[in-house]
Amino acid sequence: MSDRISPDDLMRYLDGEMSPEERARTEAAMAASTELQRDFARFKALKADIQGLSIHPATYRSSVWDQVNAHVNRPIGWALLLIGVAVWMAYGAYVFATSPASPWEKLGTGAIAIGILMLLASVIWERLREWETDPYRDVHR
Numbered sequence: 001m002s003d004r005i006s007p008d009d010l011m012r013y014l015d016g017e018m019s020p021e022e023r024a025r026t027e028a029a030m031a032a033s034t035e036l037q038r039d040f041a042r043f044k045a046l047k048a049d050i051q052g053l054s055i056h057p058a059t060y061r062s063s064v065w066d067q068v069n070a071h072v073n074r075p076i077g078w079a080l081l082l083i084g085v086a087v088w089m090a091y092g093a094y095v096f097a098t099s100p101a102s103p104w105e106k107l108g109t110g111a112i113a114i115g116i117l118m119l120l121a122s123v124i125w126e127r128l129r130e131w132e133t134d135p136y137r138d139v140h141r
Contacts, residue, residue, distance in 0.1 A: 005029045010040050014047060 005026055012018050013026045030036045096106065131137060 005033075005036055007039065007043070010036070010043055014040070014043055 009018075009022070009026055013023060018026065030040055096109070099106070101109075
């Protein structure tokens with residue numbers, strides 16, 4: 001070991017992580033140096049300040065307006081979304097059925113569309129099931 005005492009050594013001394021030989025060497029160096037004594041006093045005060053802190057995670061403050069928003073806007077939004085999707089799908093089915101394309105093209109395109117919709121529905125269903133059992137769903141960042 002070198003004779004120079006580093007800030008890390010002072011912190012190890014303060015935390016009681018030194019061997020008796022290192023501790024004696026550090027105490028002798030601090031007795032001879034006012035700079036080390038000053039640094040040690042700063043570290044000791046810093047440690048006391050940090051230990052006095054209480055760490056509380058940021059809490060999400062819900063309000064009455066959040067509940068009003070959830071009870072009013074969400075159902076309206078879902079209703080408008082479902083109506084829009086139904087109209088869009090009905091129009092798409094009408095255009096698809098009345099198009100001059102051959103039946104094989106319609107059958108292939110329909111199979112692709114139904115397959116994509118089934119995959120999408122299975123992913124949504126799985127995410128909903130996972131969300132219902134997620135222990136961290138109420139954690140806010």
